[in-house]
Amino acid sequence: MSRLVLVLGDQLSHDLSALKAADKSRDVVVMAEVTEEGTYVPHHPKKIALVLSAMRHFADELRAEGWQVAYTRLDDPEASRSIVGELMRRAQAHGTGEVIATQPGEWRLIEALDAAPLSVTQLPDDRFICSLEEFDRWAEGRKELRMEYFYREMRRKTGFLMDAGKPAGGKWNYDHDNRKPARDDMLRARPVPFSPDAITEEVLALVEDRFGDHFGDLRPFRFAVTRAEARRALDHFARELLPGFGDYQDAMLQDDRFLHHSVLSPYLNIGLLDPVEICERVIEEWKAGRVAINAAEGFVRQVIGWREYMRGLYFREGPGYARRNELGHDRPLPAMYWGAPTQMNCMAQVIGQTQEEAYAHHIQRLMVTGNFALLAGIDPGAVHEWYLAVYADAFEWVEAPNVIGMSQFADGGIIASKPYVSSGNYIAKMSDYCASCAYSVKDKTGANACPFNLLYWDFIIRHRDRFARNPRMGPVYRTWDRMDPDRRKAVRAGASACLARLDAGGTV
Ligand SMILES: Cc1cc2nc3c(=O)[nH]c(=O)nc-3n(C[C@H](O)[C@H](O)[C@H](O)COP(=O)(O)OP(=O)(O)OC[C@H]3O[C@@H](n4cnc5c(N)ncnc54)[C@H](O)[C@@H]3O)c2cc1C
Numbered sequence: 001m002s003r004l005v006l007v008l009g010d011q012l013s014h015d016l017s018a019l020k021a022a023d024k025s026r027d028v029v030v031m032a033e034v035t036e037e038g039t040y041v042p043h044h045p046k047k048i049a050l051v052l053s054a055m056r057h058f059a060d061e062l063r064a065e066g067w068q069v070a071y072t073r074l075d076d077p078e079a080s081r082s083i084v085g086e087l088m089r090r091a092q093a094h095g096t097g098e099v100i101a102t103q104p105g106e107w108r109l110i111e112a113l114d115a116a117p118l119s120v121t122q123l124p125d126d127r128f129i130c131s132l133e134e135f136d137r138w139a140e141g142r143k144e145l146r147m148e149y150f151y152r153e154m155r156r157k158t159g160f161l162m163d164a165g166k167p168a169g170g171k172w173n174y175d176h177d178n179r180k181p182a183r184d185d186m187l188r189a190r191p192v193p194f195s196p197d198a199i200t201e202e203v204l205a206l207v208e209d210r211f212g213d214h215f216g217d218l219r220p221f222r223f224a225v226t227r228a229e230a231r232r233a234l235d236h237f238a239r240e241l242l243p244g245f246g247d248y249q250d251a252m253l254q255d256d257r258f259l260h261h262s263v264l265s266p267y268l269n270i271g272l273l274d275p276v277e278i279c280e281r282v283i284e285e286w287k288a289g290r291v292a293i294n295a296a297e298g299f300v301r302q303v304i305g306w307r308e309y310m311r312g313l314y315f316r317e318g319p320g321y322a323r324r325n326e327l328g329h330d331r332p333l334p335a336m337y338w339g340a341p342t343q344m345n346c347m348a349q350v351i352g353q354t355q356e357e358a359y360a361h362h363i364q365r366l367m368v369t370g371n372f373a374l375l376a377g378i379d380p381g382a383v384h385e386w387y388l389a390v391y392a393d394a395f396e397w398v399e400a401p402n403v404i405g406m407s408q409f410a411d412g413g414i415i416a417s418k419p420y421v422s423s424g425n426y427i428a429k430m431s432d433y434c435a436s437c438a439y440s441v442k443d444k445t446g447a448n449a450c451p452f453n454l455l456y457w458d459f460i461i462r463h464r465d466r467f468a469r470n471p472r473m474g475p476v477y478r479t480w481d482r483m484d485p486d487r488r489k490a491v492r493a494g495a496s497a498c499l500a501r502l503d504a505g506g507t508v
């Protein structure tokens with residue numbers, strides 16, 4: 001009897017465990033574009049187009065390799081609304097109730113497959129360096145699950161940037177060298193733009209029709225949609241942008257949205273690229289002497305460290321993780337996150353860029369939009385749904401730990417040892433946003449004061465009971481206690497006025 005082989009939109013890898021376990025001569029690959037996946041949060045139209053176009057290209061590649069593929073298009077009148085609905089339909093058509101799947105990257109789908117009235121085998125997703133069992137073994141019995149120690153294990157395991165058992169260059173981590181602000185440079189390379197082919201154009205028309213009301217610009221569409229294109233994007237990054245990756249990793253510039261970032265996460269997360277191959281490509285540049293150790297190490301750390309660590313934690317923490325709210329924040333997400341006007345130039349820049357590109361780099365996500373949401377006490381569930389919707393690389397296993405854990409401290413400190421909050425000073429130091437802002441970053445009180453300056457102290461004081469005993473936060477409380485009482489009063493009054501404007505749906 002034949003079996004169905006489920007391939008999801010973020011599982012577009014030829015060496016997927018479900019494909020490896022299947023028999024090309026008798027099993028049927030099931031791929032389905034279903035409305036539920038495009039709408040359970042209002043995904044950015046560029047993200048939907050990326051996934052659908054990459055799925056259609058991948059299905060063609062599988063057919064060319066000899067697979068029988070049962071592919072459901074979104075506009076197929078027979079299509080059901082969900083993945084399980086499509087599996088049931090195909091099961092009936094092919095006279096089989098047996099399904100081989102690779103475990104999805106989201107509890108919602110894992111549970112749906114578990115509950116399906118079919119015999120579904122969910123195989124481990126082995127497109128990662130660290131298996132979930134290995135992560136659990138590492139985590140077991142540790143008081144704190146710090147990324148740095150996990151990362152060192154992954155360096156030892158892969159042998160990446162290792163020299164006779166020791167870290168190459170003598171240090172495990174060169175982050176200290178990676179905090180330089182950037183200057184505008186017209187000659188800096190940009191990520192390669194890919195032109196839509198006929199398949200992508202057809203998808204773009206469909207997405208325009210079905211999801212045109214979602215937040216985000218569909219065109220121009222420049223993402224790679226095949227593995228061959230994604231490989232070209234990787235080569236371009238390694239040759240042109242990697243040398244500056246470390247130095248300017250945390251910098252933000254109004255007229256340069258990508259700086260030295262790779263913009264490879266959308267391709268990695270849907271399976272067009274593999275984490276080992278991208279690290280090997282980067283290390284090749286370092287071995288050839290074309291990039292410094294801080295650039296190569298900085299990049300490898302993000303991929304074999306942060307990315308794998310986030311996945312391990314998401315699965316270790318279980319299905320309720322994305323609903324955690326340890327700080328009890330409950331303010332609704334302000335309309336500016338969906339493009340309503342704001343006078344805060346940093347927020348306008350990052351959200352505007354997100355709307356156009358479905359992309360923002362790490363520090364923009366963490367220290368601008370994430371920082372504001374945390375300081376203002378926004379409901380982390382709403383923040384999580386926003387990030388999951390608006391970024392092309394957002395899949396729950398990696399998005400939720402970054403948002404709920406790293407950015408919003410909503411897991412109570414499993415991922416972050418202290419909340420990632422800052423006043424406007426950090427943004428002023430690392431970006432050129434403040435120069436053209438209606439607020440003044442130098443003003444700590446008064447009508448013109450940067451909202452980050454006001455809300456920072458308000459957050460610190462609101463959560464004094466929780467954070468005052470944190471040794472890394474002690475100096476902050478001492479600074480507040482030494483501050484002139486009138487100034488303290490003015491800061492809190494300014495923060496209350498700012499939050500009241502947000503609550504009234506006004507512009508900040
Ligand atoms: C609030 C918030 C939400 C985020 N949501 C996502 C998300 O939905 N999907 C996602 O892939 N990343 C997410 N990240 C992590 C990071 O911001 C993106 O991986 C990165 O910006 C992708 O752009 P890039 O490919 O140009 O990355 P680069 O700066 O070029 O980094 C190289 C690669 O390292 C990996 N990486 C770097 N940082 C992280 C991290 N913290 N966690 C996991 N992988 C990392 C990515 O695969 C990335 O492609 C989030 C971070 C924050 C603070």
Ligand code: SF4
Pocket residue numbers: 343344345346347424425427428433434435437438439440441450451452
């Ligand atoms: S002054 Fe404040 S609000 Fe304006 S850009 Fe700078 S940090 Fe952002």
